[in-house]
Amino acid sequence: MTDPSLTTRHVPADLPERIQHYIDGEFVDSVDGDTFDVLEPVSNEVYLQAASGKVADIHRAVQAAKRAFAEGxxxxxxxxxxxxxxxxxxxxxxxxxxxxxxxxxxxxxxxISQALGQARRAAENFRFFADLIVAQSDDTFKVPGRQINYVNRKPIGVAGLITPWNTPFMLESWKLGPALATGNTVVLKPAEFTPLSASLWPGIFEEAGLPVGVFNLVNGFGEEGYAGDSLVRHPDVPLISFTGESRTGQIIFGNAAPHLKGLSMELGGKSPAVVFADADLDAAIDATIFGVFSLNGERCTAGSRILVQREVYDEFVERYAAQAKRVKVGYPHDPATEVGALVHPEHFEKVMSYVELGKTEGRLVAGGGRPEGFEFGNFVAPTVFADVPPTARIFQEEIFGPVVAITPFDTDDEALALANDTKYGLAAYIWTNDLKRAHNFAQAVEAGMVWLNSNNVRDLRTPFGGVKASGLGHEGGYRSIDFYTDQQAVHITLGKVHNPSFGKAAPAETATDLDDPDPR
Incomplete structure (x- = not known):
């Protein structure tokens, strides 16, 4: 059978055949000349070669960024x-x-419609931090007649940025914006599955007037000896910002420890969406459908565990499954497409293995395999499992695809226990018209971010990050400014200085007469 995607897929004009690194203002090959294949998800055909960075390439990039920081x-x-x-x-x-x-x-x-939104959000990320650094003010603490204390923020140096493949260009901007705004120089290591849009940053930055050496890009893999691991281990990179899965975050944590690097890591998620019987079911179904199936289900904050109160459970499952079946799977370039192709055949196989596992752990009510008419490429039908027990792997483990598990509950306490019953704690969604319940539940759920009667709509000023296995630290707004700067306290004494006399005769003074030294 001939793969129809080879004739129906859309191939953009002027695609490059090869992607290089960008170091110190120049496009360069790897020191050893090594490259890797990049696949296009609809056909899984190789469409370009990318330079494969290793220790020597990272060192070149870091030295360029270090020089730009010290001299530029x-x-x-x-x-x-x-x-x-x-x-x-x-x-x-x-x-x-x-x-x-x-x-x-x-x-x-x-x-394509969702990718367009992500591109526009990337622009907004730069605008946000451009405005924030001009408007920000640092703390000043006055002791009248005695002392003025102020906080001096300073850029730290070379920031290592390691980004994922699910919304690559936007998530690169989410790190590049604050890192550059605060005066740091950067080395970006984009995801090896999706290097194409990252290759456009050099031209954008050059046209905007960013000085040479401030931005550097090294493509490649994350494993030991390759670009990602080499960036984490490099002694001249004091900061690492990483978005990716939790196991990789643990490895980065260990490899960064010898140099006591600053770390910000947004990791995996298995976020609950809790639907109480008094909720607006129409709104809850629409939002939870969007929350797990948009971005092809490859969303860190996806509400992939839906907990539904038993009084409305059967109605919810029936309506949810029917709507999931109407979600349009299609070629990514089609404006009507709501779920496209998963990023890579390796990831497709992983998601499909969970689909098959789910058939033994829950009741399949929608999807469960390839959508009709898509026998080739990385296409998965929106898949819904009901009656999923909390011990099931599809309840506990991050799938990162268009697959959702629905589980019933009876009481508020049971709902909270189920919501917290995973190692993750990135996001939570609560659907109820009881304001007291909503706030109490939000306070008790183990999640870095909570949405009440809403899908994933963010204000860029708020902290973004998770708890438990979902992350370390928070970014967004002033939290990003904090991460990418050192905060130096400067103390200025006014008037007469009362210093303790050590080793010479002095009038007796009481402790209250002295500037109180911090005993720590």
């Missing part, structure tokens, strides 16, 4: 000057949003 103008610019360049970056991204979305959709399998 970027860390010494006033905030307004950096802000102007960041706004120019946002302008350029916005002006190319459709081209970016086209490449992102082709490379990752995301539906």
């Amino acid at each position: 103008p970027w860390p010494r610019m006033i905030a307004r000057e950096r802000s102007r360049i960041l706004h120019r970056i946002a302008d350029i991204v916005e002006s190319r949003d459709r081209r970016l979305a086209e490449l992102e959709s082709f490379d990752s399998g995301l539906p």
